Amino acid sequence: MRGGPGSGKGTQCANIVQNFGFTHLSAGDLLRAEIKSGSENGTMIQSMIKEGKIVPSEVTVKLLQQAMQESGNDKFLIDGFPRNEENRETFESVTGIEPEFVLFFDCPEEEMEKRLLSRNQGREDDNLETIKKRFKVYMESSLPVVVYYSLKDKVRKIDAAKQAEAVFEDVKAIFNSKIEVPLILLYVIQQVASEDCLTLSNAKMP
Numbered sequence: 489m490r491g492g493p494g495s496g497k498g499t500q501c502a503n504i505v506q507n508f509g510f511t512h513l514s515a516g517d518l519l520r521a522e523i524k525s526g527s528e529n530g531t532m533i534q535s536m537i538k539e540g541k542i543v544p545s546e547v548t549v550k551l552l553q554q555a556m557q558e559s560g561n562d563k564f565l566i567d568g569f570p571r572n573e574e575n576r577e578t579f580e581s582v583t584g585i586e587p588e589f590v591l592f593f594d595c596p597e598e599e600m601e602k603r604l605l606s607r608n609q610g611r612e613d614d615n616l617e618t619i620k621k622r623f624k625v626y627m628e629s630s631l632p633v634v635v636y637y638s639l640k641d642k643v644r645k646i647d648a649a650k651q652a653e654a655v656f657e658d659v660k661a662i663f664n665s666k667i668e669v670p671l672i673l674l675y676v677i678q679q680v681a682s683e684d685c686l687t688l689s690n691a692k693m694p
């Protein structure tokens with residue numbers, strides 16, 4: 489799973505785990521845990537997150553790989569990853585795994601901004617200045633990855649602007665139509681007029 493900040497990835501991942509038995513791995517959560525653990529990369533990760541920047545792939549992929557091995561499961565829901573082409577290439581070359589499909593959460597930027605500003609989980613990046621930077625990074629670096637998977641016919645688009653319960657109904661329909669899905673990525677995108685979105689809408693979408 490991957491997508492725009494605040495579109496509801498984490499919220500829906502919790503529902504999917506309960507209903508479909510996946511292990512949920514949030515790249516952002518793993519990075520935040522790494523900061524808390526006092527690791528040597530902690531300071532670097534913290535400043536990247538504060539700036540809304542993407543942490544070097546070798547760090548994030550290592551954390552994901554470790555968490556996958558420790559889980560004992562073979563069905564993973566990866567949330568907030570890959571964030572850019574480097575993330576994707578590193579993950580695929582290190583693990584040899586490609587996602588079965590990509591859930592693509594479609595949500596207007598104003599709605600995501602509103603949700604982030606009222607999330608109240610004490611995240612250092614949930615302030616207007618960082619949120620704007622995260623949106624920019626998303627548009628510039630993450631959208632091309634969505635286009636990549638879209639061209640491979642792996643993207644399943646969801647209207648994430650609906651109420652959480654209604655979003656989950658749509659998510660369920662997608663999962664119910666799939667059997668034995670080992671790795672799902674979740675993307676969320678904001679609807680803003682830009683060249684990136686134009687590229688995306690011209691790409692083959694379900």
Ligand SMILES: Nc1ncnc2c1ncn2[C@@H]1O[C@H](COP(=O)(O)OP(=O)(O)OP(=O)(O)O)[C@@H](O)[C@H]1O
Pocket residue numbers: 491492493494495496497498499500516568603604606607608648649650651652653655676
């Ligand atoms: N469909 C929805 N409608 C309204 N609010 C929602 C919806 N889904 C989630 N929220 C709320 O919006 C906030 C952000 O949701 P969530 O943490 O799931 O987003 P996210 O995509 O994981 O964000 P991030 O990329 O920043 O981790 C939370 O406070 C959550 O309760």
Ligand SMILES: Nc1ccn([C@@H]2O[C@H](COP(=O)(O)O)[C@@H](O)[C@H]2O)c(=O)n1
Pocket residue numbers: 493514515516517519536537538540541542543544548567568569570571575613622
């Ligand atoms: N693949 C990733 C995922 C996240 N980050 C950094 O963490 C921040 C928060 O991520 P959320 O998914 O929890 O919103 C994000 O803004 C990045 O700074 C990353 O570097 N690489």
Ligand SMILES: [Mg+2]
Pocket residue numbers: 497498514516568
């Ligand atoms: Mg999240």
